Amino acid sequence: MRIAVFSSRGYDRRFLDEANARHGHELTHLEARLDATTAQLAEGFEAVCAFVNDRLDADVMSQLAAGGTRLLTLRSAGYNHVDLAAAREHGLTVTRVPAYSPYAVAEHTVALMLAVERQIPRAANRVRDGNFSLEGLLGFDLRNKRIGIVGTGRIGQIVARIMRGFGCSIRAYDPVRNEDVRDLGVRYEDLDTLLAECDVITLHCPLTPDTHHLIDEDALRKVKPGVMIVNTSRGALIDTPAAIQALKDGRIGHLALDVYEEEGDLFFEDLSDTGIQDDVFARLLTFPNVLITAHQAFFTEEALRNIAETTLGNATAFAEGRPSGNELEFASVRG
Numbered sequence: 063m064r065i066a067v068f069s070s071r072g073y074d075r076r077f078l079d080e081a082n083a084r085h086g087h088e089l090t091h092l093e094a095r096l097d098a099t100t101a102q103l104a105e106g107f108e109a110v111c112a113f114v115n116d117r118l119d120a121d122v123m124s125q126l127a128a129g130g131t132r133l134l135t136l137r138s139a140g141y142n143h144v145d146l147a148a149a150r151e152h153g154l155t156v157t158r159v160p161a162y163s164p165y166a167v168a169e170h171t172v173a174l175m176l177a178v179e180r181q182i183p184r185a186a187n188r189v190r191d192g193n194f195s196l197e198g199l200l201g202f203d204l205r206n207k208r209i210g211i212v213g214t215g216r217i218g219q220i221v222a223r224i225m226r227g228f229g230c231s232i233r234a235y236d237p238v239r240n241e242d243v244r245d246l247g248v249r250y251e252d253l254d255t256l257l258a259e260c261d262v263i264t265l266h267c268p269l270t271p272d273t274h275h276l277i278d279e280d281a282l283r284k285v286k287p288g289v290m291i292v293n294t295s296r297g298a299l300i301d302t303p304a305a306i307q308a309l310k311d312g313r314i315g316h317l318a319l320d321v322y323e324e325e326g327d328l329f330f331e332d333l334s335d336t337g338i339q340d341d342v343f344a345r346l347l348t349f350p351n352v353l354i355t356a357h358q359a360f361f362t363e364e365a366l367r368n369i370a371e372t373t374l375g376n377a378t379a380f381a382e383g384r385p386s387g388n389e390l391e392f393a394s395v396r397g
């Protein structure tokens with residue numbers, strides 16, 4: 063198939079081209095982010111490959127369909143950015159990569175927890191500067207702390223296993239309770255109890271209308287003072303201005319993020335010469351107890367290899383007229 067790969071970076075090219083040696087599609091890599099102004103670049107391509115910050119709204123779907131595109135193959139697990147109703151209306155099949163390396167995301171989550179709590183970036187900068195003072199770097203032991211996991215799917219479950227190894231006690235909230243997770247000694251709670259009792263709250267649920275701003279002013283009124291919040295799922299799970307207020311008055315003691323609700327205009331770009339236009343994001347960066355990475359939790363060799371293989375495998379299945387099992391209608395039913 064002829065596939066237009068939007069938002070393609072050097073690493074996408076490397077892993078997709080490597081996997082394509084087995085699939086034989088014709089890939090055209092485009093640096094442009096897919097949106098209503100760039101959708102015309104896909105004209106004549108049967109398939110479009112998109113990533114998390116491409117804008118896949120009704121306007122884009124209608125332009126893609128008019129240009130002859132029949133398949134939208136997402137190289138991501140999350141699909142909250144896709145207007146599925148519009149895709150269906152325009153006869154577009156949408157596929158995703160449901161699981162590529164939940165370990166990549168879970169391990170990055172734990173890396174963020176440790177790094178923000180022990181202030182590793184700040185400490186390393188000090189040492190580089192010849193400043194060996196420990197003032198202001200006081201951390202706490204994770205052992206015996208209570209970790210609250212919101213969403214015990216593929217990633218949340220691995221975070222639970224890792225944190226058990228640290229000697230933490232684990233609480234979870236998920237409308238669907240998982241016996242394997244319970245067997246780890248994890249106790250399911252309702253969300254309010256988890257908010258009130260946990261020292262660390264880490265988010266691993268998808269972004270849906272139900273979970274949008276799950277952590278808002280109301281939730282932040284219920285947390286244990288000084289709680290650590292970690293979000294490697296989707297930015298809009300947290301109401302950022304409410305989190306900033308809670309950082310100011312100490313209700314949040316540490317905040318570690320790999321995602322941000324308005325990340326589309328920032329992440330994956332080098333803006334070091336132009337500066338940050340987003341004042342809310344810039345305010346977050348002023349807190350010493352906030353650590354942000356730019357949606358890199360998935361970014362390991364193993365994950366990129368699996369993403370490339372499944373993304374192109376989905377296209378191959380489509381071209382051969384058989385389901386891959388990763389079509390979004392199927393995937394969303396499976397949860």
Ligand code: NAI
Pocket residue numbers: 139140160161164167212213214215216217218235236237238266267268269272273294295296320321357358359360361397
């Ligand atoms: P999954 O589908 O295996 O698990 C999600 C879990 O969330 C399920 O157990 C589901 O029942 C639960 N859930 C649904 N609604 C909920 C609610 N209202 N409250 C609490 N739990 C709820 O998904 P997986 O693979 O574990 O991924 C989790 C999220 O991680 C994805 O939705 C995606 O947004 C994010 N992600 C982030 C990446 C990154 O690079 N930062 C990479 C990959 C995924």
